[in-house]
Amino acid sequence: MRIAAWAVVLAALATPAAAQTLRVGIASDPNVLDPAQSTAYVERIVFTAICDRLVDVGPDLAFRPELATAWAWSDEGRTLTLTLRTNARFHDGTPLDAAAVKVNLDRYRTARESRRKTELAPVTAVEAPDARTVVLRLSEPYAPLLSVLSDRAGMIMSPTALARLGERIRNEPVCSGPFRLTRRVAQDRIEMERFAEHWNAANIHVQRLVMLPIPDSTVRLVNLRSGQLDLIERITPSDLAEVQRDRRLRVAEATAIAYQTLYVNVVVGALRDPRLREALELSLDRDIINQVALEGRFVANNQPEAPGTPYHFADLPPPRRDLARARALMREAGQPNAAFTLLAPNSPVESQVAQIIQSMAGEAGFQVRVETLEASAMVTKSERGQQYDMAMGIWSGRPDPDGNIAAWIASDGFLNRMSYANPVVDAAFVAARRTTDPAQRRAAYHQAAEQWLRDRPLLILWHYRWFWGMRAGIEGFEPSPDGLIRFAGLRLSR
Structure with missing residues (x-):
């Protein structure tokens, strides 16, 4: 799409009514929004907004709690026990408990459409002995498992929505993340709203989130500089000097994995x-x-x-x-x-x-x-x-x-x-x-x-190396080596 055309499309978002809307330019349009089927990197960026994982990764690449608040190995590395937080729930109101986690992990391990089977191949059984405990039994020690659960295989969707939507879940994901999907227009936009019942809602300061797929990095930057976007990912190296000279903008960066x-x-x-x-x-x-x-x-x-x-x-x-x-x-x-x-x-x-x-x-x-x-x-x-x-x-x-x-x-x-x-x-x-x-x-x-x-x-x-560009009014952005955008603590002023 031409630069002028994108400016017209994005101008509709730059209104006083959108004062608490964060507009993010992403480098491509997601293919599927089902963690079981996903393979594209850009989908992970969207999932970070809508789908909590069992385990998160910090800027130091150390594992940290998300849906699971604690984990412990036993049986010489053949059993992993997860303790779930008590205040998480899905966007459709379904309780997020051990039974829901079991439904998801079993789907990732066995469903015809799942791309997660290899990652979870050593897991022979998933047990839910009580509402807050999940036990993973392994056929052999499996050192990468926590890393696996910090990505798509650890993203937990509503079992109610899975039963209701079937294959349509790829277009209408229902998770438990800080934002709830409200509308998606392929090749145009993904619209989300703050999930007030999220366990970390007090630290989510944006009411609406709009992600706009704009493959042309020049167009993304033009719209950031014109105020039509608040944050863009993947600034190209050739554009870095220009962004750094613009006092209205700033750059965050991290060495990438x-x-x-x-x-x-x-x-x-x-x-x-x-x-x-x-x-x-x-x-x-x-x-x-x-x-x-x-x-x-x-x-x-x-x-x-x-x-x-x-x-x-x-x-x-x-x-x-x-x-x-x-x-x-x-x-x-x-x-x-x-x-x-x-x-x-x-x-x-x-x-x-x-x-x-x-x-x-x-x-x-x-x-x-x-x-x-x-x-x-x-x-x-x-x-x-x-x-x-x-x-x-x-x-x-x-x-x-x-x-x-x-x-x-x-x-x-x-x-x-x-x-x-x-x-x-x-x-x-x-x-x-x-x-x-x-x-x-x-x-x-x-x-x-x-x-x-x-x-x-x-x-x-x-x-x-990851380079993000943002308006000077963005606060609380935490760059990470995995290139994903964490929204907790992020604020914007206009």
Whole structure:
């Protein structure tokens, strides 16, 4: 949509009657608003407003209470007991008790439509011995479980609404978060109102919340500067200096656990020959991509954990650009002019990166066609089993290292759109999940990385830094490495 058209659309929100309305510009439109089916990052931003989780994550990536006020391990790591808060309820008035939590966790573990099955695979039973106690029985110790419960698999929906709406729950989520969904217009807006009966309502200071999907980062910024938006996510590195010079605005930032990747269809795509995938990586220079497209603001990297963190492996660095070797591999594969299509989101930064990849790969002999799509359409087109070659993807990151790679690389990972399967990698992930000892986990993830970095179903390009832009009147915003917006304590003045 043109900038002028967006200004007209958003002007309707800038009225005195909307004095307690927080208007947030988000980078894309959610596909589904059902935690069981969700896979897109932007959906997590919306869920943070409407769906409480069992466990939250703080800015230090430490776990903190949300619906569960306490948790304890027993039976040598095979039992996790959660204690629920007493003052939570769903938006439709249904009590939020242990029975409701059991309904949700069982759905995530077993429902046909659920993408959470892999994450909860070690859970063999969910028990509700009383209204405030939930017991999870595991087949084996599972170190990532708290991290799993701090994301979609820990989001609890109303069992009454689940029974009433069935599959329509994906469009009409009923949760227990600080805001209640009132209206959604696809590709246009998501409207919410403050839930007065929320357990933390006293700390929610905004009466209405409107999220507007605006893929073009320039348009998001224009509307922030004109006063049509109060807060925007994902300021592009090229716009940072401009925002920082504007005294009406301010920037909040955090080092991200998120990363950017290229994922490859390794079974039926044009790059199914591993020699071509190696040649493609050798044609790229991550540092140049970071400098040219990202103002050098991000961290060039080939791994799911950022450099300097415990599960990053300095002995497995990205290969240096080597066009001669890339061309030799393409000839060896019998495809000196291999052609493939790269799916890219319709945002300025990713589109520019796609063009740089197209140019760099072209110097090795690749013929790259870039197809630009709306983010949710791109995900749908690249889902497992679909015919595609390569796509750009962002992973928002998790506090536990398992959540940063296994969802993509494990043969049963819910994000394994590549149809990649390697028994060595799968076995290493299983070993890492069965222990809480950091040294043992590090050794297992290193073994997995050695293998999948050779196989190249993913080519990770960089780790992000999150940049949010907001009006100077916004108070109480707390930046977080996971990129999500927590609304508790956030205030606005006009």
